[in-house]
Amino acid sequence: MARSRSHYGGGGFSHGHITGMSTSKTVAALREIGKHVVQSAKDALKQGADIVVEEAKSRCPVKTGNLRDSIKAEPKSGGAVYAISANAFKTDKHGRQYFYGASVEFDPKINKPFIYPSLDARRNEIYEMVKDSVSDAIKRGS
Numbered sequence: 001m002a003r004s005r006s007h008y009g010g011g012g013f014s015h016g017h018i019t020g021m022s023t024s025k026t027v028a029a030l031r032e033i034g035k036h037v038v039q040s041a042k043d044a045l046k047q048g049a050d051i052v053v054e055e056a057k058s059r060c061p062v063k064t065g066n067l068r069d070s071i072k073a074e075p076k077s078g079g080a081v082y083a084i085s086a087n088a089f090k091t092d093k094h095g096r097q098y099f100y101g102a103s104v105e106f107d108p109k110i111n112k113p114f115i116y117p118s119l120d121a122r123r124n125e126i127y128e129m130v131k132d133s134v135s136d137a138i139k140r141g142s
Contacts, residue, residue: 037137042079044133048126049073049082055118056084060104067101071115084115 070088086101
């Protein structure tokens with residue numbers, strides 16, 4: 001009986017091949033696309049962090065403006081993460097300096113959060129920005 005040919009012959013699987021470009025060129029092209037996609041995502045995330053900073057500044061309670069002016073976004077992990085902070089400080093009656101952004105954000109007596117509500121308000125918008133940026137970079141292919 002003649003044996004039929006199958007990609008699954010002998011219990012193994014024979015690999016298919018795509019031609020038109022050498023393997024090294026294909027791998028190099030995919031790496032380049034990957035780098036561009038990652039950079040596009042990081043760029044969109046930076047724009048998103050800037051949006052959150054502006055939103056937080058608009059929500060921040062203002063007496064002197066020091067707290068509002070201290071709000072910033074700092075890139076971490078090569079721009080894959082952004083830390084949003086408000087690091088204004090005051091000097092107490094004993095001459096010790098302390099940061100008071102966390103007190104304004106979290107102290108139930110003050111009850112005037114501004115960073116977390118800004119993140120919550122803009123979360124979906126930033127997610128869509130990053131998603132669209134990655135999608136566009138993939139479509140461009142470089």
